Amino acid sequence: MVDTVYMMSLGIAFTLVCVGAVSHGLWNALVKRSGTADTMFIWVYSALGTPVMCCVLLWGSLYEGLGPAWWAALVSMALHTLYAVVLQKVYAVSDLVLVYPVSRGLAPVMVTLISVPWIGLPGALPSIALPVVLVGVFLVGGISIRELARPRGVWAGMGVAVCTALYTLWDAYSIDVLNVNLTSYIALSSLAQFVLLTGLLFRRRGEFRAAVVASWRAAVPITLLVPASYLVILVAMNLAPPSMIATARTMNVVFGVIAAAWLLKEPLTARSICGVVLITLGSVMSAV
Numbered sequence: 001m002v003d004t005v006y007m008m009s010l011g012i013a014f015t016l017v018c019v020g021a022v023s024h025g026l027w028n029a030l031v032k033r034s035g036t037a038d039t040m041f042i043w044v045y046s047a048l049g050t051p052v053m054c055c056v057l058l059w060g061s062l063y064e065g066l067g068p069a070w071w072a073a074l075v076s077m078a079l080h081t082l083y084a085v086v087l088q089k090v091y092a093v094s095d096l097v098l099v100y101p102v103s104r105g106l107a108p109v110m111v112t113l114i115s116v117p118w119i120g121l122p123g124a125l126p127s128i129a130l131p132v133v134l135v136g137v138f139l140v141g142g143i144s145i146r147e148l149a150r151p152r153g154v155w156a157g158m159g160v161a162v163c164t165a166l167y168t169l170w171d172a173y174s175i176d177v178l179n180v181n182l183t184s185y186i187a188l189s190s191l192a193q194f195v196l197l198t199g200l201l202f203r204r205r206g207e208f209r210a211a212v213v214a215s216w217r218a219a220v221p222i223t224l225l226v227p228a229s230y231l232v233i234l235v236a237m238n239l240a241p242p243s244m245i246a247t248a249r250t251m252n253v254v255f256g257v258i259a260a261a262w263l264l265k266e267p268l269t270a271r272s273i274c275g276v277v278l279i280t281l282g283s284v285m286s287a288v
Contacts, residue, residue, distance in 0.1 A: 010240050013236040014236075016235055016239075017233065018251065020228075021251040021254075024256070025257075026255075026263075027222050027226055029256075030225070031087060031091055032095075032264060034088075037093070039197065042081075043201055044219045045219035047198075047208075048223040049194075049226075053191050057183075057184060064183060064184060065181065069174075069181055073180070073189040081197065083163035083167055087163075090157070090159065097266040100252075100253070100260065101136070102157025103160035104164070105161075105279030105282065106279075108168075111168055133279050135275075136281075182234050186234070190227060254276065
């Protein structure tokens with residue numbers, strides 16, 4: 001009976017990770033398709049979600065209580081906002097089919113390396129994961145050793161990977177150590193992001209209404225998909241071991257590349273496909 005319940009939990013967690021992977025790849029493609037590096041677009045999709053997040057936070061505070069979420073969520077907000085701003089600017093100058101595999105593939109390897117002081121040296125497979133991922137990055141980026149000094153989209157992907165690793169580590173700490181309430185955590189983080197962006201863009205407040213009118217159609221799907229892809233992963237973390245979640249999340253790379261080819265019509269070569277396979281393999285190895 002116990003084994004049956006455990007396997008059901010794993011099955012539900014795996015399904016949630018799949019949903020999260022599709023949602024994440026899709027909203028990244030939509031951000032890329034927006035064609036803008038302006039932080040104002042992030043403000044628009046953050047603003048559109050504010051009424052819903054206010055209701056969620058009210059419900060969470062009444063039925064679950066905020067607990068430590070009030071300050072943990074603020075740290076998460078800062079890291080996620082940094083990630084969103086970097087991502088918006090990177091996609092304005094680089095292809096999704098390049099940036100996405102690099103950023104999502106390197107992030108779990110970075111998490112493994114950063115965690116060494118706390119959890120010790122990784123095993124044999126995680127130890128060789130980094131070179132495997134790096135080879136995949138070279139293939140996806142279409143670069144050789146001689147071209148490393150040139151500014152390419154692969155470096156942009158590495159910058160996104162750093163942001164991803166930072167918020168991943170913090171969110172894992174918030175869930176595992178601080179035991180935050182997920183609904184309050186996500187809602188407060190989202191609302192704080194809107195407040196922060198409003199403050200940063202306040203000198204351009206005269207553009208707010210025009211930005212919403214011009215961008216709301218493109219922003220609405222992102223408004224829905226960003227918290228959805230985030231929430232299902234946090235729920236999955238409560239149902240399955242972190243190693244399984246980290247391994248399963250490498251499917252993000254696959255769905256991201258599919259979204260790039262399908263929605264954006266970006267070229268997908270045999271070399272880049274081999275690179276995606278190696279990045280996925282290396283990411284799985286880093287989580288074992």
